[in-house]
Amino acid sequence: MTQTPRGAGIAVPPQVLHVAVSWRTGHGVPDVDVSALLLGSGARVRGDADLVFYNRTDHPSGAVRHLGRSAPGAPGSPAADWLWLDLARVEPEVERLVVVASADGGSFGQVPGLDVRVTDAAGATVAYRAIGDATTETALLFGEFRREGGGWRFRPVDQGYATGLAGLATDFGIVVEPPPPPIPGPGYVPPSAAPVPPPPRAAPPGPVADPYGGEFRPATYQGRGKETVRCDPGLPPGRWVLLEIESYHSLSTTIESCDAQGRAEEYLLAAYEDDVRARTVALVPRARPLTLRVEADAPWTLRVLPLSHARRFDSHIEGLAHDLVVYEGPSGVLDFLHGGVSRFTVHRHAPPQDPLYDDEERDLLVNGVGEVRASAAVPGPGLVRISGDGPWKCAVRR
Structure with a gap:
């Protein structure tokens, strides 16, 4: 594959892009954590929200998302950590968007097969560069997207830091608080004159813990055609996970659950739009x-996310086509309006009544075709799975 020379800027299309930092797994190989920094004037962030990483996965503008890491295979297999970009949605005051990564528990000199790749929504390579000269660096600036001539250009940088992500982030204006002091062990008696340390600053806000699901590291899977995806066995058993899929220019896109023998069992999603x-x-x-x-x-690109990443509402919410939302209000009536032309359904999911079985409780609340106005009573909080082919609205009556 042709490499993009270091420091050479190439024009990138103003559309949805994926950025992957890839490497090969192995014994003693550190994990790689990818982040994005949105920089304004003076090459500085405007605030903590301009750092997008695994603990703050969405930028408020909707222009950048951290998609998560592909599930690791056997030692020596490829792995990647992914970012999703929509350059058309980047705020005007943002001049640069830099792609960085840190090596967790080691240095990049221990990471084989390291490279950065920019692809369009269809998977075609826009830019690519292999990184083969890393040594003691614990953080790397892989490249940057920069406004130029009314458009955007991508430039590989390959700049290393020996101070980890904290040192790199500090250079761009992120205030990194020192870790709190360690908790003493049993029997420890503090000296009377010891100063009282100030309370540690709160950690960056991450997804809110969800009573229906469990927290875990998001994973990303990619494929084409029909493929079986075997998810990380570390997912919380007996709990819900959020599935998010992207596919463009396809006649149909479907996800089915599989039984213990790997046979398709039940449709979780059936979408027949061109772009999903x-x-x-x-x-x-x-x-x-x-x-x-x-x-x-x-x-297609499939992401397996904690349910805490789902949208939430207690009075009103709007969406497009297929979505999974969490209703957090009390008992009431949900009024739906669908503006598509094909079938529109709404299901409510509840936990299994018998904890020894995997069968969840599921109620069909709405089932119509085309422009649908319908209402359904709900007993209280729960998961609401909406499927249609057009814009929809939901308002709550109590």
């Missing part, structure tokens, strides 16, 4: 890993 960015939900089996069958006519 949809969300649905899956229940992780208690006795085996979650296995999914994904099919599309074009390249």
Whole structure:
């Protein structure tokens, strides 16, 4: 594959892009954590929200998302950590968007097969550069997107830092607080004159813990056509996970759950739009890993996320086509309005009544075609899975 020379800027299309920092796994190979920094004037961030990483996955503008790391395979297999960009949505005061990464528990000299790749939504390579000269660096600035001539250009940088992500972030204006002092062990008696340390600053806000799901590291899977996805066995058993899929220029995009033998069992999503960015939900089996069958006519990207990443509402919410939302209000009536032309359905999911079985409780609240106005009573908080082909609205009556 042709490399983009270091420091050479190439024009990139003003559309959705994916950025992947890739490497090969192995014994003693550090994990790689990718982040994005949005820089204003003076090459500085405007605030903490301009750092997008695994603990703050979405920029407020909607222009940058941290998608998560692809599930690791056997030692020596490829791995990647992913960013999603929509350069058309970057705020005008942002002049540069830099892609950085840190090596967790080691240096980049211990990471084989390191490279950075920019692709368009269809998977075509826009820019690529292999990184082969890293040594003791614990953080790297891989490249930057820069405004130029009314458009955007990408430039590989390959600048290393020996002070980790904290040192790199400080250079761009992020205030990094020192870690709190260690907690003394049993029997420790503090000296009377010892100063009282100030309380540690709160950690950056991450996804809110969800009573229905469990927290875990998001994972990203990519494929084309029909493929079976065997998810990380470390997913919380008996809990829900959020599935998010993207596919463009496909006649249909479907996700099915699989039984213990890997056979397709039940549709979790069936979308028939040309361009799909949809969300649905899956229940992780208690006795085996979650296995999914994904099919599309074009390249697809599937993300498995904690349910805490789902949208929430208690009075009103709007969306497009297929989504999974969390209703957090009390008992009431949900009024739906759908503006598409095909079938529109709404399901409510509830936890299994018998904790020894994986079968969740599911109610069909709405089932109509085309422009639908419908109402359904709900007993209280729960998951609401919406499926349609057009814009929809939901308002709550109590």
